Amino acid sequence: MARRTSLPVTFVVPTIAILLVLSMVPTLYAIVIALQNRELSTPDYSWVWLSNFVDLFLDRRFLNAVWVSVKWEIVTVVATMVVAIGHGVLMFEVASPRLRNVYCLLFIIPVLLPRVSAAFVWKFAYHPLYGIATYPYRLLTGGLIFDPLSKPGTALFAVASVDVWQWGLFFAVIVLKLLETLPPQPIEAARLDHAKRWQIHAYVTLPMLKAPLISLMFVKMIESLRSFDLIYVMTRGGPGVATETLDMYAFSQGFIESGKVSYASAMAVLMMIATVITFTMLWKRVQA
């Protein structure tokens, strides 16, 4: 007969309490501020309740920021997963074990770089006159200028490519290691049935890795929400508002332009609510 003991409670309660304080206090504070009209330039404030939220839905830059954030999320998550699976499978198929180790080392380096450093490196690489990334275009077109970071149609993709460069290659290493852990029998059975290489991966290995790949995708979805540092360094939300995501716009309103911390908090609260709802729905759908 199991004896009741207070030991689990003794260990769990303080930890949960600390976690609750750390997570709930800033969250509640953000909600409270969002209901006021605080600005950095003055200590005076009053309660405006839902006024900031109403103003947000009349603000064209906020609506634009929502759309840019959605685009950013889709582009970076899809491209990262495609690059990760493509490179992972390619390394698994064509590289010797020793070469795989070399590739793994090389592919991990980008993600080890601080985001701000990576952003500066690529900002210069995309320079229209001196950039190494724009050099092939200049070479092929006889010196025509291509400035991807100042074109509204290309800026988001140029910044997203840096994110994919960091995370896609890192995830490729994880995909390779996952493929190496699979039991060889199903793959050998498929080969005996004369399945082609792509069929083996499309119908055998990748379905076997469905759960970890979905987990990777969720990790990337959460990571992509934190795009601020890359965008801040590379475009500051420009050209115009073409790369202004929600976190970038909230920071602009809170600290760069107006000092409207309540307005910025309202955005943060909406982001939090939208994220929780979206992720809960996706998680339930995946588990169903």
Place this chain on the structure above:
Amino acid sequence: MKPIRLAAGLGAAFMLSATVSTIALAQAPVCSAPVKVLAQPRDGLTLLEDSKAEFEKLAGAGFQIDYLNENDRRAKSRADASTVGNYNVYYVDEANVALFASSKWIVPLTDYYPADYDYADFDPGRQKVATFDGKVWFAPLTGGGDLMVYRKDVLEAAGIQPPKTLDELIADVPKLTNADKGMYGIALRGARGSGANVWRWMPFFKAYGGQWFDGDKPVFNSDAAVKATETYLKLFKDSAPGTQTGSWDESTGAFLSGQVAILVESTPLSGMAVDPKTSQVVGKIGFLPPPSPLPGGGYGHGLAIAAKANADDASKKCAGLFIAWATSKENEKRRLDAHQFGELNRTSILSSKEFADIYGADLGQALAETGKVTAVNFWQDPRWPDLGDRWGIILEELVTGTRTDVKGGLNELEAYANELAKKK
């Protein structure tokens, strides 16, 4: 006799103790901890760091300067000043001094600026920019107006005289562009910001007769603003690549590397353009005031005493001493010796023989001429950064083609300005 001896003894003891205390006080360091400074990169400040030991000897503690580029410095100093107050000294500029002063994030400088360091020696124009509401708030590190710097060789080859009017400039710039050879007629600033694209746009606005406010009523949404914006966008077609989302660094970088024929920019450019360490166009350039009726954009950047981090008088004195030492004649002479033209602010240095020997008479004359047309183009109000930054985003959208309706952009800015006006 005894009372007299006793009195004499007490008197001597008092004198001795007073002398000892005075000596102790005289030797007491002014600063008890290193001065923390938030600034943007300046050659003058980098040079200052070489003399750190001198300040330590003078004040009893060193200093630490954290550098951020202009927009980041503005954002960070605003956030720091209004919340935690980590820095003793802020780098402020003409665009945010009104906000910092009226929000009481900085304290009047002259209360803590030692008289020996002679504040009155600073260029009067820069003193004016440092003054808000009748009080002086910062000691200048840089400042001035605009100059037109042009490539003599490129203009001669094209058979074009240096433009003296805005109409001539508008006509000449497309003729000077030869993209196949990597030459562009002009370089402007496209990046958002009251101190970035809006700063370069404002002389056009003022040249066409634009005004910001009449009392609390915004009056900038006018034909002058539309014409200024259209002219700016037209000139941008011949602006060097990279400037559409760039600012001072990109436009001056393009000129100094030999890709731009004409540049109207803040005066520090002229010093950089004649310095072989920073310029590939030395010996090929001429200087003139901005084409008429463009006014020069009067500006000034400098160091101010933070209010929050310097809670007591002793801390304020320490910060004041640092600012006085950093902007002293001795340090300015070091900057002159290092050929840091843009870091010179004192009349005693600017009018010295050494200055004329280094930079020549042409530049001196152009500076004197441009001084006559230098003006304050922005709205001198704490709400200016807010309004200016909002216009900066709309202007960046127009420059990069994200939006095309100039009038629509101005209408949007006017609606925002009306909201700001209500806040006063």
